[in-house]
Amino acid sequence: MLETIAPGPEAGAVSALQRRVDKLSSLLDVATAMAAERDLNQLLAVILREVRDVVEADRCSLFIIDHERGEIWSKIAQGLEIREIRIPIGVGIAGYVAQTGEKVNLADVYDDPRFDRTWDKKTGYRTKAMLCVPMKNRDGRLTGVIQAINKTRPAGLSTGKTADEVFTAEDEEMLRALGAQASATIENALLNDEIDHLFEGFVKASVYAIESRDPTTSGHSERVAVLTLGIADSVERAGGAGASYRALRFSPAERKEIRYASLLHDFGKVGVREHVLVKANKLFPLEFEMIKQRFEVIKRNAQVEAWKTKFGVVCEHGQRGHEHALQGIDAALQAFLNEADDMLRFITECNRPTVLAEGGFERLHEIKQKVYESFSGEKLPYLGDQELEFLSVRRGSLTLAERGEIESHVVHTYKFLVQIPWTRELKRVPEIAYAHHEKLDGGGYPLKLPGQSIPVQSRMMTISDIYDALTASDRPYKKALPHEKAVDILYDEAKQQKVDKDLLDVFVQAKVHETLKEVKPVPMAALSRLDHKTTPEITTQAQAKVAASSTAPIAGATAKAAIAVATNVAISVQKIGEKAPAPAVKKAKTVAAIARAPRQKTTKKANNAGNKSRRVSKTKRKKGAR
Numbered sequence: 082m083l084e085t086i087a088p089g090p091e092a093g094a095v096s097a098l099q100r101r102v103d104k105l106s107s108l109l110d111v112a113t114a115m116a117a118e119r120d121l122n123q124l125l126a127v128i129l130r131e132v133r134d135v136v137e138a139d140r141c142s143l144f145i146i147d148h149e150r151g152e153i154w155s156k157i158a159q160g161l162e163i164r165e166i167r168i169p170i171g172v173g174i175a176g177y178v179a180q181t182g183e184k185v186n187l188a189d190v191y192d193d194p195r196f197d198r199t200w201d202k203k204t205g206y207r208t209k210a211m212l213c214v215p216m217k218n219r220d221g222r223l224t225g226v227i228q229a230i231n232k233t234r235p236a237g238l239s240t241g242k243t244a245d246e247v248f249t250a251e252d253e254e255m256l257r258a259l260g261a262q263a264s265a266t267i268e269n270a271l272l273n274d275e276i277d278h279l280f281e282g283f284v285k286a287s288v289y290a291i292e293s294r295d296p297t298t299s300g301h302s303e304r305v306a307v308l309t310l311g312i313a314d315s316v317e318r319a320g321g322a323g324a325s326y327r328a329l330r331f332s333p334a335e336r337k338e339i340r341y342a343s344l345l346h347d348f349g350k351v352g353v354r355e356h357v358l359v360k361a362n363k364l365f366p367l368e369f370e371m372i373k374q375r376f377e378v379i380k381r382n383a384q385v386e387a388w389k390t391k392f393g394v395v396c397e398h399g400q401r402g403h404e405h406a407l408q409g410i411d412a413a414l415q416a417f418l419n420e421a422d423d424m425l426r427f428i429t430e431c432n433r434p435t436v437l438a439e440g441g442f443e444r445l446h447e448i449k450q451k452v453y454e455s456f457s458g459e460k461l462p463y464l465g466d467q468e469l470e471f472l473s474v475r476r477g478s479l480t481l482a483e484r485g486e487i488e489s490h491v492v493h494t495y496k497f498l499v500q501i502p503w504t505r506e507l508k509r510v511p512e513i514a515y516a517h518h519e520k521l522d523g524g525g526y527p528l529k530l531p532g533q534s535i536p537v538q539s540r541m542m543t544i545s546d547i548y549d550a551l552t553a554s555d556r557p558y559k560k561a562l563p564h565e566k567a568v569d570i571l572y573d574e575a576k577q578q579k580v581d582k583d584l585l586d587v588f589v590q591a592k593v594h595e596t597l598k599e600v601k602p603v604p605m606a607a608l609s610r611l612d613h614k615t616t617p618e619i620t621t622q623a624q625a626k627v628a629a630s631s632t633a634p635i636a637g638a639t640a641k642a643a644i645a646v647a648t649n650v651a652i653s654v655q656k657i658g659e660k661a662p663a664p665a666v667k668k669a670k671t672v673a674a675i676a677r678a679p680r681q682k683t684t685k686k687a688n689n690a691g692n693k694s695r696r697v698s699k700t701k702r703k704k705g706a707r
Contacts, residue, residue, distance in 0.1 A: 121267070121273075129141045129143055136255055137232060138212070138230055138231060138233065138248075139230060140230040141227070142175070142227075143225060143226070143227050143263070145224065145271075146223055146225055146226075147167075151170050152170060153176060173197055179223060179226050184213065184214040184253060186212050186213075186247065190208050210232045211231075212228070212252055212256060213226060213229075214253060214257050224264045224267065225267065229248060229256060232247060291350055294359075295358050301549055301550075301553065302343070302345070304545075304549045304597055305545045308544075308545035308593055309542045311596045312584060312591075313331050314331075315593055318591075326584065326587070335506075338507050339541070339542075342511075342538065345494065345514055346514040346542060346546070348493075348494050349489070349490035350490045352490065353486055353489065357479070357483050360479065360483065363478050364432050364468065368468065372425070372468065375463070376424070376463075378455075380417075380421050424448050424463070428464075434476075442473055445464065449464040488526050488527065491517070494515065499511045513539050516530060516539035517539050517543055522577065537584075540584055541584055543581075547570075548567055551571075552567050552594075
């Protein structure tokens with residue numbers, strides 16, 4: 082018969098030793114798990130899960146000290162619905178530990194007046210034992226507090242049930258060790274978050290800079306980013322659409338890469354001259370205003386000549402019996418004025434960024450062949466060579482040279498982005514942004530990349546960029562197109578092998594455009610140094626310079642018109658908030674001074690006369706009083 086030997090004290094000691102070894106082993110596992118996680122929310126969840134297991138607690142909370150606000154906050158409170166709570170330092174048990182740096186180990190928190198029973202009453206949970214220890218970094222600075230609640234029995238005794246036990250000195254030791262490890266890891270995570278926020282702020286500031294130069298495209302970069310990410314998210318669940326990309330997946334880091342590339346894809350526009358960037362019509366506003374003033378001079382010349390002719394007839398023959406001749410002169414004058422008005426209307430139509438009508442180019446040449454006589458007797462054409470060139474643009478508002486300058490923004494974008502020391506996860510941002518104007522047939526710019534040489538992220542961005550440009554309602558040079566019309570244009574581009582049809586199918590079938598409903602418009606009023614809607618005559622410093630340096634016959638305009646032009650130049654320079662070139666300002670002031678001179682002289686005489694009259698009246702009143 083075998084003799085049953087009762088377990089002696091040695092067996093209990095071995096068991097306790099084994100538990101300690103297991104806990105120390107768990108500490109290594111916790112350190113490994115924490116080192117592998119960089120996301121703060123996930124890291125806090127890992128720490129709390131591991132702390133709960135190591136010290137055998139029912140629940141755990143981790144509070145981080147916000148020294149600037151004098152608070153401790155918890156992103157996660159296990160077992161509670163609340164996801165974040167904030168407590169002033171010094172309030173409650175956790176607040177006390179954060180203030181003093183002393184550990185607290187209580188058998189029953191209800192015996193301690195510092196404990197707030199509010200959450201227990203709300204949740205029905207009974208908090209009893211509590212262990213709360215400070216977290217300190219390498220420098221000994223308090224960074225947070227770890228709180229373990231309700232000690233549980235070890236596994237095998239009564240798993241998961243709260244024991245009427247307190248946390249032991251060993252638990253304190255373990256929790257302090259975990260706190261030290263967690264403190265360093267959390268600080269790294271917080272630093273990583275700060276770097277992310279810093280870079281996010283830099284990206285937003287860059288977008289702000291882009292859109293401040295051209296407020297009419299406000300929100301474009303953000304909308305393109307939302308649409309491009311929408312395509313990326315929809316590819317993997319596209320079903321029949323986008324069959325060739327069904328296996329394509331993007332990690333969180335790759336999604337961030339797409340977002341940054343989309344937000345910064347137009348940053349190079351800061352390198353494009355502003356008057357070209359915001360050009361709404363074929364002629365700059367001041368150039369068109371000069372043409373209008375020129376036609377006023379042309380009509381005024383005709384009226385003067387008609388009056389001279391009529392005066393000659395009356396002086397030579399008298400008015401009686403020659404009424405018919407005088408009426409003929411008036412009729413010819415009216416016909417000429419009507420023709421001049423019709424030519425100006427045609428020029429106005431040509432100035433808009435629409436497709437030049439059939440025969441329009443020939444009629445512009447006919448108008449240019451006509452000449453008028455300036456006040457100095459010089460014969461000048463109705464249209465200058467540069468005006469004819471600009472008005473003859475067949476599509477849009479830009480000349481070939483200006484379009485090339487606009488297209489150069491992609492190169493400027495790339496040169497800017499490659500200067501940034503991107504992390505390994507974001508290193509393709511410059512490449513993705515660089516290719517957003519490339520086309521599958523190799524007809525894009527600037528590299529003319531064919532087909533598969535274009536990154537798939539760039540192909541997604543191309544669709545988003547075109548769609549937003551077509552449907553945006555804030556462009557002064559075109560009307561917004563409805564969704565259906567924009568999609569038709571994109572499919573036409575796909576037929577011509579310019580955009581990716583599979584990705585376009587994903588865009589349409591997943592209704593990616595509906596994600597824009599959640600995008601809040603960016604308030605760009607503060608960005609606009611000049612209100613383009615209320616001041617259409619002049620939009621930029623460069624246009625002011627055009628006014629001052631132009632050789633157009635402004636001398637032929639009336640004094641009132643000259644004053645208006647010069648005043649507009651001055652207003653433009655002031656509103657733009659930029660220092661205009663000295664020659665431009667000097668010329669503008671000269672024009673204004675010459676135009677104002679007769680009025681100033683007359684006004685001065687009138688003022689002197691008024692002053693003299695007032696002095697005489699005052700003298701008479703004094704004599705009467707005597």
